Amino acid sequence: MKNPVPTVGKRRENGKARRPDRDGEIGLDGLVGHAGYAVRRFQIWIFQDFIRTLAAVDIKPTQYSVMTVIGANPGMTQMAVAKRLGIERARLVHLLDSLEARNLVKRVPSRTDRRSHALHLTPSGQASLRQFKMLAAEHERHVDEKIGPENRRRLLEILSAFH
Amino acid sequence: MKNPVPTVGKRRENGKARRPDRDGEIGLDGLVGHAGYAVRRFQIWIFQDFIRTLAAVDIKPTQYSVMTVIGANPGMTQMAVAKRLGIERARLVHLLDSLEARNLVKRVPSRTDRRSHALHLTPSGQASLRQFKMLAAEHERHVDEKIGPENRRRLLEILSAFH
DNA sequence: TATTGTTATACTCTATAACTATA
């Protein structure tokens, strides 16, 4: 016999009334009110929707952010991109390898510092990025549908400290 | 010559004025207004603070969520915990192995279904969880300090759809 | 000496598949 909602004696942590979750399965209880947990669940949802929405062009959130930053700041070095996005420079090497193999990005030797590369979008990369941005905008509309446009606006405002 | 803020013709997504980032280094431009990016940066910050704040007791966010759910719903099966938290059941095995090795959680053979385990906190686990919760509350206060108590409240409200 | 890009390694997390013992 299944026992999905155990009736074993358990009291609320705080005085709050029981609020069954959406499916009416098991109460999260202690996790309600934890910002990190809420944010983690939301991030999983939003990344999955992004990946799904841009699946046809095979672009993941990190690839999109790399191309967007390069597109907005052509000539950046790898170090600058890595720092800006909080990516390890070792990992960026592989990310750029794959974007370069797809002819979306190119590494140009810097003439001011022969250790570093100036990063640029290829013409094909610029055209592609325009398409990616349209799909990303569609993804943002999914977020609007999920939490409401007004809440999305508030969320971006609250999190503006984390650019 | 560096070119950190290119003047290449690209207009703001919305009508908002340019807002240079905190360090005044390189503009994110195209990434402003993307909910997923903002949420990712915030999640990194909040998890790092959680890990730092609970470093003395060596408890990571996922371990905390597992213990909290078991504490609030004693007798849950591994499948139920995995589904509830969105963790792979294969991964939960290892998580529970380590929590059990630390005498925080125990697997009790279910008498109604001999395939499954009923999960419980040990007495030591219950005492520890109370301590973890105090540290987690301290972590939440850090979030308050970072974004403001009112914004934290709004954030939890907006993300309540993702329990 | 320090920094840029690169390579390599280890550890965590995610995603699967397969196996066992039960149901």
Add this chain to the structure above:
DNA sequence: TATAGTTATAGAGTATAACAATA
């Protein structure tokens, strides 16, 4: 047949360290 727990493997992602070329 299907499910719960387990084991194993492969792929991302993260964190380090070390190296060559250059500053």
